[in-house]
Amino acid sequence: MRLLGCFLILFVWSVSSTDFDELFQPNWSPDHIFIEQDHANLTLDSVSGCGFESKKKYLFGKASVQIKLVEGDSAGTVTAFYVMHMHLMASEGPSHDELDFEFLGNLSGQPYLVQTNVYANGTGNREQRHTLWFDPTTDFHTYSLFWNRHSIVFLVDNIPIRVFENKEESGVAYPRNQAMGVRGSIWNADDWATQGGRVKTNWSNAPFVATFRSFDIKACELEPEEDAEAKCGMPRQFWWDKPSLRGLTRHKAHQLKWVRARHLVYDYCKDSVRFTELPKECA
Secondary structure: OOOOOOOOOOOEEEEEEEEEEHHHEEEOOEEEEHEEEOOOOOOOOOOOEEEEEEEEEEEEEEEEEEEEEOOOOOEEEEEEEEEEEOOOOOOOOOOOOOEEEEEEEEOOOOOEEEEEEEEEEOOOOOOOOEOOOHHHHHOOEEEEEEOOOOOEEEEEOOEEEEEEOOHHHOOOOOOOOEEEEEEEEEEEOOOOOOOOHOOOHHHHHHOOOOEEEEEEEEEEEOOOOHHHHHHOOOOOHHHHHHHHHOOOOHHHHHHHHHHHHHEEEHHHHHHHOOOOOOOHHHO
């Protein structure tokens, strides 16, 4: 596997801004989003959570943000950073594509879990869960999604924690022809988020606050009427399609192996109870 970490400075569309309003707009409960200079504070209380989405849509490239997660007892809460294709103004649909970071809150003193997921052409249920090697509530850390025609890589502080490879030749759908918006949100999910829903949200700790900053998007920007494949899918035309970015460097591959050995706590590809027949990409 080859280079991923050293991204070439050959991108065509690059947006990196300290002004939240330049890149994003609220898409849910704007009165719960508070902007302080380059920080966006997303709040959850017993009334509502909130969320935002990018004003532009993208296909292939890299989207990053720094997040400081909810401190203390965050049980029942979920903070998310993700990219998603909207289908006919619905959150999901038969052609739904989505790449997720979801941070599952927990009781004070217990580790946060980060859940990643991949939806392609309406099919999801590809969860992995990891612990982290740091406390994500005491400082900001960088969470990134990199994707091209060959693979999708989830990175934490530039360390890969998951790779989802394109296996279309085996009949596995892959998100490569629909532009996706970059999003963030916080909401109450105490029916499943913490210990399978056994631990509920303690609203006496509200409001719960997650802070986002340092947004960085280096990706192919698409207008609604533009053809995704024609504009963003030409092989080797853009920096993310360089041969050196078809996989991980040896160093990055070792980092991924270390993360899987020490921090992976759930992998859908190992769940023979949930799946009587494991998904094709797990082969």
